[in-house]
Amino acid sequence: xxxxxPLSPLEDLLRNVxxxxxxxxxxxxxxxxxxxxxxxxxxxxPLAVKQIHSMQxxxxxxxxxxxxxxRFKHDKQKRNEELMRFYRDNxxxxxxxxxxxxxxxxxxxxxxxxxxxxxxxPPGGDLSWFGSLVPDITAHANAHWSxxxxxxxxxxxxxxxxxxxxxxxxxxxxxxxxxxxIAFVPVxxxxxxxxxxxxxxxxxxxxxxxxVTRRLVPKKAPPAPxxxxxxxxxxxxxxxxxxxxxxxxDEKPVAPAQPRRVKRKKKARR
Amino acid sequence: MSVVFRLxxxxxxxxxxxxxxxxGVLFPGGCKYHPSCSQYAIDALREYGLVRGVILAGWRLLxxxxxxxxxxxxxxxxxxxx
Numbered sequence: 001x002x003x004x005x006p007l008s009p010l011e012d013l014l015r016n017v018x019x020x021x022x023x024x025x026x027x028x029x030x031x032x033x034x035x036x037x038x039x040x041x042x043x044x045x046p047l048a049v050k051q052i053h054s055m056q057x058x059x060x061x062x063x064x065x066x067x068x069x070x071r072f073k074h075d076k077q078k079r080n081e082e083l084m085r086f087y088r089d090n091x092x093x094x095x096x097x098x099x100x101x102x103x104x105x106x107x108x109x110x111x112x113x114x115x116x117x118x119x120x121x122p123p124g125g126d127l128s129w130f131g132s133l134v135p136d137i138t139a140h141a142n143a144h145w146s147x148x149x150x151x152x153x154x155x156x157x158x159x160x161x162x163x164x165x166x167x168x169x170x171x172x173x174x175x176x177x178x179x180x181x182i183a184f185v186p187v188x189x190x191x192x193x194x195x196x197x198x199x200x201x202x203x204x205x206x207x208x209x210x211x212v213t214r215r216l217v218p219k220k221a222p223p224a225p226x227x228x229x230x231x232x233x234x235x236x237x238x239x240x241x242x243x244x245x246x247x248x249x250d251e252k253p254v255a256p257a258q259p260r261r262v263k264r265k266k267k268a269r270r
Numbered sequence: 271m272s273v274v275f276r277l278x279x280x281x282x283x284x285x286x287x288x289x290x291x292x293x294g295v296l297f298p299g300g301c302k303y304h305p306s307c308s309q310y311a312i313d314a315l316r317e318y319g320l321v322r323g324v325i326l327a328g329w330r331l332l333x334x335x336x337x338x339x340x341x342x343x344x345x346x347x348x349x350x351x352x
Contacts, residue, residue, distance in 0.1 A: 046336075047336050050336055080304045081342045083304075084302075084303065084304040084342050085342055087302075087340055087341070088339045088340055088341035088342075091339060093302050093339060095300035095301055095302050095340065096299045096300045096301075096302075097302050097334045097335050097336050097338065097340075098299065098301050098302075098306075098307040098331055099331055099332065099334050101297055101299045104297055105293065105297070158296070161298060162298040165298040165299055165300070177295055177298055180291065180295040181295060181296070184292075184295070199296070
């Protein structure tokens with residue numbers, strides 16, 4: 001209790017926000033939690049946009065980065081140092097900064113405190129989710145079979161979000177991050193269902209954001225035209241007798257097919 | 271330094287490891303710097319003790335923001351405590 005007391009203003013704030021979503025907007029408590037989670041993630045969207053831009057810019061530097069990775073293949077530390085130096089010099093750091101992550105913790109802890117308060121003094125109103133599927137969001141996850149279902153969804157969403165978030169990590173660390181959420185389940189069954197809802201929502205948001213990022217990033221691949229000239233040379237050679245003017249006109253109609261070409265290249269590289 | 275004096279720093283290192291294997295897993299992310307913020311905190315605590323280590327780690331966390339460029343940054347490169 002004493003440990004959390006500095007967080008009580010935050011608990012009150014979160015409770016007020018939840019009550020606003022419940023009372024004024026008219027959402028059931030479970031959906032109010034989803035709404036709060038979405039709001040937190042919406043606030044962080046500009047950050048994701050920044051990262052996407054950085055990743056797009058990075059595409060232009062792929063060959064140099066590949067050569068760094070090749071050069072320091074066996075020296076992990078040196079490789080990371082050189083990559084970070086390279087990111088800094090070119091202003092294309094694709095990694096997420098740590099500070100915004102910390103912003104999420106207080107929200108999370110406050111939600112835990114509010115839910116604990118709710119389980120002691122039920123606030124009134126609908127505490128279930130999807131009708132009778134999840135009867136009480138303040139109860140522990142192991143109180144009803146739906147809690148286990150939610151935890152299963154949580155583990156899946158956690159693995160997927162780790163997959164998207166930890167692109168800059170090395171393999172052993174990534175594997176650990178993938179295995180640990182499963183090991184956490186015995187602990188998480190003692191958490192209120194509402195917290196699991198928060199996790200599932202935020203993870204699914206991360207996955208959605210990751211999918212959008214994937215979609216956006218390969219589009220701007222400057223080295224693509226250079227390499228893809230492997231296939232078209234016949235036509236180009238045949239048509240470009242009259243000079244350089246014919247080339248750009250020829251390239252344009254091919255443009256929509258670019259994303260597909262990027263994919264093919266990846267396969268070829270493997 | 272004797273082990274007794276270093277004990278608080280080791281406690282801090284333990285807390286960072288605890289974070290890494292709990293909250294760090296639940297909220298996955300990367301870091302703009304090398305070494306990562308948590309590794310920096312561990313190194314700083316080991317090299318400079320609890321108080322200065324915590325200050326250095328806190329300062330590093332503040333620098334790991336969306337507007338920073340990131341890069342290579344070891345605790346021994348710090349200029350706060352000389």
